[in-house]
Amino acid sequence: MKAFYGDLRLGILGGGQLGRMLIQQAVNYNVTVKILDPDREAPCRKLCDEFIVGSLNDYETVYNFGKKVDLLTIEIEKVNVDALEQLEKEGVLVYPQPRVIRLIQDKGLQKQFFKENDIPTAEFQVISSPEQLKDSTIPFPYIQKLRRDGYDGKGVYKVVDESYLEKAFTEPSLIERWIDFEKEIAVIVARNENGDIETFPMVEMEFNPEANLVEFLISPSTLPFAVQQEAADIAKKIAESLKIVGLLAVEMFLDKQGKILVNELAPRPHNSGHQTIEGNVVSQFEQHLRAIFDQPLGNTDSLSNAIMINVLGEQGYEGPAIYQGIEKVMKCAGVYIHLYGKALTKPFRKMGHVTIVNTDREKAIETARYVQETLKVIS
Amino acid sequence: MKAFYGDLRLGILGGGQLGRMLIQQAVNYNVTVKILDPDREAPCRKLCDEFIVGSLNDYETVYNFGKKVDLLTIEIEKVNVDALEQLEKEGVLVYPQPRVIRLIQDKGLQKQFFKENDIPTAEFQVISSPEQLKDSTIPFPYIQKLRRDGYDGKGVYKVVDESYLEKAFTEPSLIERWIDFEKEIAVIVARNENGDIETFPMVEMEFNPEANLVEFLISPSTLPFAVQQEAADIAKKIAESLKIVGLLAVEMFLDKQGKILVNELAPRPHNSGHQTIEGNVVSQFEQHLRAIFDQPLGNTDSLSNAIMINVLGEQGYEGPAIYQGIEKVMKCAGVYIHLYGKALTKPFRKMGHVTIVNTDREKAIETARYVQETLKVIS
Incomplete structure (x- = not known):
């Protein structure tokens, strides 16, 4: 069992909001935290023991960062896994393990893993060329996803019929049968x-x-x-x-x-x-x-019903963020605001989240709708 | 109404555990925090936007620190109030107000304030010399408290009978009738x-x-x-x-x-x-x-029953802190550990606290006793 307090230096690849909230918790255990992030204005910049500006995808940068810590974790998957594998060989603890990150980085490998392990997933086909896409056996409409580097809805394309093929991704991808789902769950x-x-x-x-x-x-x-x-x-x-x-x-x-x-x-x-x-x-x-x-x-x-709302930059605004309506939201009991320390807003940028807690589920939903209508990130 | 997020620079006099927990919360509102503390190893040192090492009691140091912020607060009362009053005059927001800090810094003034405002408090007498102490009309046993700079039990002396007068404080103090209390409440x-x-x-x-x-x-x-x-x-x-x-x-x-x-x-x-x-x-x-x-x-x-235990340095240990039993405590549900980022332990030093939450009050107390017996700060 590893010491949980101060003895081990924790490195986090990525200094965004996930790292920020991880640090807010790690503080309670005296964990020493070093952050690597390409953005010198990243949300974690002022909250860690050491903040290093550098690419998460560059072998040397990730390797050198990893050599300075005892335990390395991530808050984003898009990192240089070769460096992580080398660090692991050299005795640095890397969790999640590099092989897991490698698998998950590639939506094609992820899908293969589901198939091999009898994990239920939508019917799919791995696509390496535009020709292969045209010959696919999956019926329209279907979803095309880039194998790598897609996130938050980027790298996803709905192919409704043959006419959509023209604009389809040409990079390695996978296609997935369209699921007419009832709910997204996690x-x-x-x-x-x-x-x-x-x-x-x-x-x-x-x-x-x-x-x-x-x-x-x-x-x-x-x-x-x-x-x-x-x-x-x-x-x-x-x-x-x-x-x-x-x-x-x-x-x-x-x-x-x-x-x-x-x-x-x-x-x-x-x-x-x-x-x-x-x-x-x-x-x-x-x-x-x-x-x-x-x-x-x-x-x-669960302690209660909890509803989470992402606070996104409003459409039509780009610049220093203003949190319109925040005082009104702060008047509601059981409403918890988490801003992510991002100075600049842009449309749909994740600027924070709000959690609404209430023992009465309907009241929680009602308050959540009020928060959603009231709190706007403009500039 | 002041902007609550990023626009105003908050200064905190003191960088101890109270400042640390204040920052953990301030993070959620993007508040920019500067800290002044004499100890370069203070618990807040790595969590703020700027950490300045300096005396809280030196006029120039406090004044210069205050000029760099828009809003100034404290996490300890023992600060230079003259500097705060000057800053207030010059338009810096200082909350709590310097006059309130001045009053509370002096236990004599505090007591006078209680008397003048009909706030119930134990009978007392303000003492300026050892002679005055001997002539006091408050019957033995009584408590002598230094007017200034006492904290955490320091600066307090129980005068049981005449023979105790010899070792009494000679500095300005107040004496208070001994209260045979049932409970301390807050x-x-x-x-x-x-x-x-x-x-x-x-x-x-x-x-x-x-x-x-x-x-x-x-x-x-x-x-x-x-x-x-x-x-x-x-x-x-x-x-x-x-x-x-x-x-x-x-x-x-x-x-x-x-x-x-x-x-x-x-x-x-x-x-x-x-x-x-x-x-x-x-x-x-x-x-x-x-x-x-x-x-x-x-x-x-209140959301539930919550019991708070201070985690103090064990007697007989001085040096780099080891949190014996922490893993056992982490196995209990509803037990929240907060360590204060202090590298060195000494007897009775406040190293952290633990909160035990349980809807069943008796179970909460039972768990609290277990935590108290199990978690020890040694070195």
Whole structure:
């Protein structure tokens, strides 16, 4: 068991809001944190023991950063895995493991992994050339996803019919049968080195179709217990199969026939778990720290209904951020504002999130709608 | 109304654990924080936008620090008030107000204030010389307190009988009738510039008589509602009379006749409010920020039973801190560890605190006793 307080230097690849919230928790355990991020204005810049500006994709930069820490984790998957593998060989603890990051970086490998491990997922085909796309056996409409570097809705293209093929991605991709889903759901699971596994209660999501981002999330779900149990079992099975150390967010669809299909994995704290800060006994951030430091995993029970709203930059505004309506929102009881320390807003940029906690689910939803209408990031 | 996010630079005099927890909360509102502390290893050193090493009691140092911020607050009362008054004159917002800090710095003035404002407090006499002490009309045993600079049990002396007078303080002091109290209780109240006032639910404390420190705190109290109401009313009356802006901790005794007597004030976040982080809708730290930034005060309701234990350096150990038993404590659900980032332990040094949350009060107490027996700071 590793010391959890001060003895080990923790390095985080990425200094965004996930790193920021991880640090807010790590403070409670005296963890020494170093951050690597390409942006000198990154949200973590003033909160860590050392902030290093540099590329997460450059071998030398990541390697040199990793040599200065004892335990390395990520808050973004798009990092140089070759460097991480070398660091691992040289005795640096890297959690999640480089092989897990490599697998998840590539949506093609991710899908193959689902197939090989009997994880339910939408029918798919790996595509390496535009010709292959035309010959695909998956019926229209379908979704084309870049194998690498897609995020927050980028790198995704809906192919409605043959006429859409012209604008399709030409890079390595995969195509997936269109799922006419009932709900998007997610389970966050944690696994430590000891092999202990704990899942957070399943959450339901609503997306903003325009921004293609999670916008409204409800925890815990009120879907039937059997669905929740199945989703938790799938998340556990994936964590077991990967033997991941750390947090794993499992995004899933519940289709109209009641079948669960795994969409994507994220091997780190995730947007679908922000409400755990106030809504659950331990937060996803504390759980990630516990997992990577090989500590006992925490109790994940829900304390109340918790609704999470992403605070996105309004369309039509670009510049220094102004949080219009924040005082009105602060008058509501059980409303928790988390701003991410980003000076500049732009349309759909994730500027913060708000969690609404209420023992009465309907009241929580009502307050969430009020917050959504009231708090606007303009400039 | 002042902007709460990034526009105003907040300065905090003192970079200890109270500042640290204030920053953890301020992060959520993008508040830019500068810290002044004499100790270059202070708990806030790595968490703020700027950390300046310097004396809190030196006029020039405090003045120069204050000129660099828009809003100045404290996490310790022992600061140079002359500098704060000058800064206030020059347009820097200083909350709590310098006149309030000046009053509270001097236990003699504090007591006079209680008397003049009909705040119930133990009978007292202000003492300026050893001769005056001998002539006092307060019967033995009584408590002698230094007027200035006493804290955490330092500067307090029990005069049991005449033979104790020899070792009494010779500096300006006050003496107070010995209260054979039933309970120590506390209420934290907040007031903003707008004049809004909110109290946190009353808490009950248990002291470690050896260390003379709060060691075990229960929130909310289960004493009769009338007592809680009276304590809240007293706290509000003090906040109103002082017209304080910010948080005010009011420590009180409940004597064996059921009478409440105010013991001491602290115009800042306080050890008796740490459990609000997990136990109440808003924490004392968030409430202090809301008050000094003239924002709407938050809802202070208790979410559950919350017990707070100070984690003190064990007797007999001095050196780099080791947190023995921490993994065992982390196995308990609803147990929240907050370490203060202090590398070195010494006997009775406040190294952290633990909050135990449970809807079942007896179970919370049981877990608290387990934590107390299990978690030891050694070296």
